[in-house]
Amino acid sequence: MPREISQRELRNGSGAILEAAAGGEISVVTRNGTPMAELRPLGERTFADTDEALRAAARMPPVDSARLRDELDGALDQEPFGE
Known part of the structure; x- marks a missing residue:
């Protein structure tokens, strides 16, 4: 289940939240308790040689x-x- 974080938590702790995303954690950003966005790690990029x-x-x-x-x-x- 994704972790819920408030808009304020995202603003004040964006570095730690991005590190958690890099580690595979999914977060749902809320505003006044209403889910507004989902923050998730990007998949591996693949390029053709x-x-x-x-x-x-x-x-x-x-x-x-x-x-x-x-x-x-x-x-x-x-x-x-x-x-």
Whole structure:
């Protein structure tokens, strides 16, 4: 069960609360006893390595640059380069 902390506790003890979150603790922040937000640790970030990204890009279909530009110009409803 998440630990409840008041808005004041968060303001005055944010360092300790963030350390607890880094350790896996989940806290619910309350204002006047009403739950307002949940503070939880972030999951592990994962990144693709260069070789994996290049393999994925090689499997993508080619881009028709003229068509892409036309679609973007239409979506943005602007003249390119202020023309």
